[in-house]
Amino acid sequence: MKRAIAFISGPIGPLLLVIVMMSIVMIVAGSTPWAGFAALFGGALGGTHELAETLAQTTALLFPALGLCLAFRAGLFNIGAEGQLLLGGLAAGALGANFAGPGWLAIPMILAAGFIGGGLWGALAGWMKSRFNANEIISTLMLNYVAISIANYLVAGPLKSPLASGAETAPLPAGSWLPSLIPDTRLTIALLIAIAIAVILQFVFTRTVFGYELRALGEAPEAARRNHVDINRLTWMVMGLSGAIAGLGGSAIVAGELHRFNTQLSPGYGFTAIAVALVGNLHPIWICLAAFGFGILESGGLAMQASAGVPKDAIHFIEGIIIVVLAARWYITTHVEVPAA
């Protein structure tokens, strides 16, 4: 038992567990681990375009994951990144489709619209928490569904492009598109923006009063309260910023990839981002690496499904297992004496 605990609490244990689980999932699906992993990594890293696609997925996951990291650090379980991202994208799409200014003006405005749209949605949950003590886990999840309804209504009605057949806004003028990092791929400068936010967050956590108070709220709320930290104000600010970063991610997808808004904006980035933030140990820099790892899974998962016949939903199954194992691992590493190897 002790050896098992020592094993699982090391860095190799969880990784090995994931590989074993993935292998099982591949074998059950009638493939072989060899073919499965080859398809997965080939599809994710096999060439310039594959790598660009992986990095685009990384970007899409990184924004909401960083937003969640901010909230989780403050002890606020925001699981509404999906809705915040969606409404950020909606705000960006609504503005971008109707704004015909030069790119240097349009792009910052579109990104700001996403930041504000997601931020307001996050702040709403924060306000409900601070004003009414409404459990943020439940409220943020409910707000996801409300966000989807709002977006569905607006793109099918008031914001619907008269030219589009489906429910979507008018396209953004080409001048408002985010510049690509690699031509003809979905990889845009949004990746750099996301990484910059990670660095800023790390600075905020370690070097600012706001970051200190935020961590105090998460780790010792009673101590924070007794030291006159304005918990109510902090709560809605943190939730607002958390939603804003996710919303920024939504606007980056609108301005960088879709060039319009529709409700197929996110295939669940906001939920996968929870796993990304947790695997990154709520540390902004580690989250960048975790997002890349999950980016590989997301983009390689499609290839794995296409060429090895392993349904890509298996990826989410594995992600869930990673989360539970990591949750257990925190306890093991902090509470059980691990014998020296």
Next chain:
Amino acid sequence: MTLSIILTLLATTLTKSVPIIYAALGGVISERSGVINIGLEGMMVAGAFTAVVTSNAIGDPVFGPLCGLLAGVVAGMLVGWILGYAATKFKVDQIVAGIGINLICTGGAAYGLVLIFNQPGASAQVPSLGGANIQYFNLHAGAVALLVFAFVCAFGLNWLLFKSPWGLRVQACGENPHAVKSAGLDPLKFRLAAVTISGALAGLGGAFLSIGELNIFSDGMTSGRGFIALAAVIFGRWTPWGATGAAIFFGFFEALQYVLQGQVAWLPADAMTALPYVAALVALAGITGRVRAPAADGVPY
């Protein structure tokens, strides 16, 4: 005409509340024992999916759905046990583990759907709970029996929690597990049992959705009901009857959209879809300071 609309609304309200009632009862027993069950949603998915797969595998129009129900309960129990084991043995952060459980179940079901039915998104039609069609409910008799059984469960859980020695001990685990330990009992065993029962109830709620109300499983079919159930637990002040009432309250708003569809022209359909979630939000916000969770709810022992 008007009477039939009212009766349909009442019947639909009950139908729509059934899965929420089961899940909310599961939430009550789990939280009373001190474990916050964020994984209710996942346990519902596990129940709904397993029920459809089992019913499909057996294929018999009577026997299949019955085995499906049983399998759904067992699947929910298993998932509940996993969360309970993680929460008691490994003292995991219950919220984090619950989020993980939800991902495991939704991802696992979507994966299994492709493997078993060879199509993403939704299963094939399977034998569902049969019997005569019941007027106004738009359900078969078998599903209505499950509806009635939800109230039996509420009654049973109420008795169990407040009248039986076992239930009182479970409550003590949620308030002060150290006191339970001092009394020579193991609070972890009570918690594990409570979360396992919680999973069974949520699994049954999921099975009602897939083979009671409908005859298929589709991705995302639980659409947040596990979380609405959590809101019902709080709104119902952690009591079985309170949670049941709250679940019916939310079920009413879900029923409204089905009954009012096409009747009220000025209200967009999307607004009605959002109704149950808005109701849950308002309910959550409206009960400030007037409710108190079990003292050790969510605190690992």
